[in-house]
Amino acid sequence: MDASTAYSVQEGPSGVLQDCCGILVHCKSQDALDLYNQGLLEYVRYYGNYMNSFEKALELDNEFFLINCMLGCLRLLSKSPNDPLVIQHLTVVNQLTPEQMLPREKFHVDAFKSYAAGDLPGACVHWETCLMEYPKDVHALWNLYKGRVMLGQCQQLRDSMSSVMPHWNKTSDHLYPFVLALYAFALEETGRFQDAQVAATESLEMVSHSPFAIHALAHVFEEDKDTNEGIKYLTSNKSNWEDAVNSNHISWHLCLYYLDVDHFDVLLKEYDSNIARKVTPDNLLAILDATSLLWRLHCIGVDVGDRWDKVQECCKALIGTHVLPWYDVHLMMSLTHTPAGSEATAKFLLAEQLIKSLQQYGESNQCKVANMVGIPVCQALVAYGKQQFEEVVSILYPLRYNIVHLGGSRAQRYVIVVTLIHAAINSRQFKLALSLITELKATKPRNHGVAALFEKVKQMIDS
Incomplete structure (x- = not known):
């Protein structure tokens, strides 16, 4: 579906148009919808300034339900529910009655309200339920991904992704590679490393600059591969991720590889270049x-x-x-x-x-x-x-x-x-330390850092 495709149907207090997911939304103008679509595509691809796109859309239509929900939830990633901007978004959606909302919008409004009330698991249930009705709603899918990871609930994320994937067509859905990349991450986090590598690789074969797919592979290298392979992969493909929104986090993975092989000087250089510069009070992830x-x-x-x-x-x-x-x-x-x-x-x-x-x-x-x-x-x-x-x-x-x-x-x-x-x-609880490291060796069998620490502690016990 082309992002500019729209219906001219009028319903309720504002127009009803079709977004880039092919789903109807309340929106007063095509220009505001175009900015929402642009923000969604930037959010999914992790390139560009999606916050700026969403904020510009809100300037054109400050009652745009989904924009208020999206910006509110994104701000809650790094702000408390008492933040003035979060309250501002919440005030808009609290004025809505069920009759004013389309079914998909109600899922998002309820999710935002739950999240703002401190119930992130409840918000995830609303997004999950929304995806049962609208499996191509990337707004819900990406928020669900964020929420489940923040809760450490990657098994639930994998199951949600498993139910969504059959609705996406590899040939006709242009966002399929990015959705597949999310699925790859969910597979990796639940120990299905080989399946994760296959999915991430397939995503990258379709779009070489898919930051989420590169990120999923970075996790696979961390958990199940030789550290040096991870270094080679991320450094040789740096042009495909260095301008992405999550570039500092992918750099963090590269630094973990350097840490495993004791390349501290290179690690600190990478840290200074790509992580430290993004550290601000507003960037909690950095x-x-x-x-x-x-x-x-x-x-x-x-x-x-x-x-x-x-x-x-x-x-x-x-x-x-x-x-x-x-x-x-x-x-x-x-x-x-x-x-x-x-x-x-x-x-x-x-x-x-x-x-x-x-x-x-x-x-x-x-x-x-x-x-x-x-x-x-x-x-x-x-x-x-x-x-x-x-x-x-x-x-x-x-x-x-x-x-x-x-x-x-x-x-x-x-x-x-x-x-x-x-x-x-x-x-000096060396036997306990060795036991813990042995557990790690079983889950990270090719990790140089774990292997080296195992030998170090073993020598401490032997001496």
Whole structure:
């Protein structure tokens, strides 16, 4: 369906037009719809400034239901529900009655309301139900992808993608390669590495610059391939992803490969060029990449110079926002890596402030995750910063199978496992450390870093 195709039907308070998914929407003007379509295509392809396109569409039609839902949900990725812009979008949709909405619009309005109320799982159910009726609604599909990953619910994402894929035609649907790339990621996250590689490769054969497909393959290399293969793949294909919206995150994957083979100088150069420059208080995903990488380097004793400084300043501004407990865990990393001294004391006070704020978080679904996993992990990070390594182990070891509830991908959550293993080593619990590394070897059989750490700890036990 061409993005400019439209119906001139009039219904309700504004016109009813057809979007690039081939689905009817309320919209006052074709120009606003064209910008919405442009934003959707940029969002799906991960090229261009989709936020700018959506905002321009809203300027032309400030009552555009789906735009308010989309912008509200995108802002909730990095803002609290109390953010003025989120409230502004919510105010528009709260004025709607069911009679004013088309069925597809009602799914999106209900999803946004649930998300803003702290019920991201409920929002995912609304998007999932929407896809049962409208399997080509990429607005719902991409929001569902974001939501399920943030919740660590990749099995549910895989199942949703499995039900959607038969409705997409490889020949006639021009967005098929990008939808297939999402499916590849869902397959990888649920351990179907070979299937994921096949799907991602097929996507790239159709569109060589598909960032989501490249991202899915990056995960496959991390989990199931030789690290050097990952380095070769991402560096040789850099022109296909370096201008993508998620280029800093793909760079993060490349840095993980360099970390595995101890190429620290190259790693830090890549970090400076493609990750650090995107770190701002408004870019939480870049903050996650930066803190996760710097913390891993901290755990193995690599000097990163003053690279923490910019990250810490951004993190300080975010204390108390509580977008997700997973984000709070990364904010905590920035506060607890500091060596002993007066500066460390001040940062540990901020760390304690963050924990107290989490304890007063409330009663939403994510608050339950914070109480069950988020707060204990933050307490473990404080203990690690104070070099109380036995305490770290006592907290994290019983929790290690619940870390998935924090959200993120397998590769992202690995930072907690790294913390636990190095706490075990630093507290001279070598047999525990070796047991944990052996578990990793079973899931990452070709990972150089895991193999090297296994040999290192084995020698510690033997000596």
